[in-house]
Amino acid sequence: MRALTLSLCFSTAVWAGTEKLSDELKPENAARLANTVDVIVQYKTPPTEANHQRMAARGATLTHAYTAIWGSVYHTSRESLSAIANDPDVLYVTPNRSLHAADQITDGTVHSDWANNTKGLKGRGIGVAIIDSGIVDLPDFYLGTTNRIVYSQSFLGSGTTAVDQFGHGTHVAGILAGNGNGTVYVGTAPEVNIINLRVLDQNGIGTDANVIAAIEEAISLRNKYNIKVINLSLGRPVYESASLDPLDKAVEAAWNAGIVVVVAAGNEGRNNTANTNGYGTIASPGNDPLVITVGCVKSHGTTTMNDDWIASYSSKGPTLYDHYVKPDVVVPGNLIVSTLPPGLTLSNAYPANRVTGNFFTLSGTSMATPVVSGAAAMAFLYDSKIAPDAVKAIIMQTASKTNFPTSSVAIDPVTGISYTSYYDIFTVGAGELNIEAADSVTSIPTGSAASPSVAYNPTTGAVTLQGIGGANVIWGSNVIWGTNVIWGTSTVLANNVIWGTNAVWSSSSMAGFQVIWGTNVIWGTSSADATESSPLSINGEQ
Secondary structure, three states: OHHHHHHHHOOOOOOOOHHHEOHHHOHHHHHHOOOEEEEEEEEOOOOOHHHHHHHHHOOOEEEEEOOOOOEEEEEEEHHHHHHHHOOOOEEEEEEOOEEEEOOHHHHHHHOHHHHHHOOOOOOOOOEEEEEEOOOOOOHHHEEOOEEOEEEEEEOOOOOOOOOOOOOHHHHHHHHHHOOOOOOOOOOOOOOOEEEEEEOOOOOOEEEHHHHHHHHHHHHHOOOOOOEEEEEEOEEEOOOOOOOOOHHHHHHHHHHHOOOEEEEEOOOOOOOOOOOOOOOOOOOEOOOOOOOEEEEEEEOOOOOOHHHOEEOOOOOOOOOOOOOEOOOOEEEEOOOEEEEOOOOOHHHHHOHHHEEEOOEEEEEOHHHHHHHHHHHHHHHHHHOOOOOHHHHHHHHHHOOEOOOOOOEEEEEOOOOOOEEEEEOOHHHHOOOEOOHHHHHOOOOOOOOEOOOOEEEEEOOOOEEEEEOOOOOEOOOOOOOOOOOOOOOOOOEEOOOOOOOOOOOOOOHHHHOOOHHHHOOOOOOOOOOOOOOOOOOOEOOOOO
């Protein structure tokens, strides 16, 4: 019946050339669209005024023209989508999608306290752009009498403030850059300068267009404020290859401009919607091969890594469509105390999470991400011109890989449901961040640090890492993993600890590889999208 209705509303001729439209905009899904829609149009070359005029002739109104990516945002009717896609200069068209937001214990675990106190590395002079829900101006963000929030801008529309209304951005800023304000809750890099770019509203909701505009602004301000790092503790489901996703295009533009981009993996590790036990749930733009994608472990209230377990909600790879190995690294992010004053949305909704004064407890990969951003900022104190790929390679090379068990079980404190996690490359990446070990690196790596993809051979049962040769500095046989972790230079064998009978890939738990690697689940052309990520875990895991 729906197909008949669509055929009456939209003729075949109108919908010609729809291969340039994302799935949500294609004719079979047109009934779900509003009469008008905001779309991000990517061009094959930088768009010109002539392009905008042609779009205007088709009824599309330009609302923002980007410079960081070859694309623009238009407001148009759904009837105009085919004409837009049929423009020979157009590469791909997507809707302006909605996205969400993703302590002393953390500092001691990853050894940022060692970097601060022993080495005196606190990030002074380095700019970090926090693209989030805004930041409240607190004493924690000062150096003496100097406010380290050196720039603020809202991308939520004319007349909106860059001051945080939700609470998430302020919490992230405290983890990254809080000075403690006389408490023990000191951030990873407590003297960095903060560039506050607000893209999420009072409920933690934003759009692709806002985030891309904020990334573009960070690139344009990079020299003025010495911006070396962008922190993105947010994300949304993956709808297409990273090579077409406009969010991925934007983070790659920042990376290629010399800015390290650090992104939350997402909080969907418990999501079994596609019968994958949370695998394949990395959010965008954490699915991009260039950026540093961060998963979350729980420290169990200690400063040693030996008892750190993966948080069961931490999203797992490989990525949808491209099958990139993600996350890249994991960091404590469970039950983290940081800045979040009373009176904001999260403060009001979860009063039991108040610790004292302006300090509040939250959990999630959002909380793990700024720890890595702080570590990345410190790298530029050693070498102001170090390449983002080198920073990523050093972080992954020196990550701790020996402290994890084969598996662990977490029990949700609210529901009582138990979740079993396995410590493979799609769960913990290269291991747990170790800033002290990173300081011992004597040779700066060169070359690409793009995360590799994986391919499964159903005949041999082997999962092979792709693209680890040549200039790639991360995934060589003796760089990141070594033989006792990957079990070989390029192939993950089906009978080892990662893929063996005790893991989720075995026939006893999920009928072998059929679910993950089948053509009709998450890897095929008719893939089911991952459920939208929750912004953060309020209660965390015990």
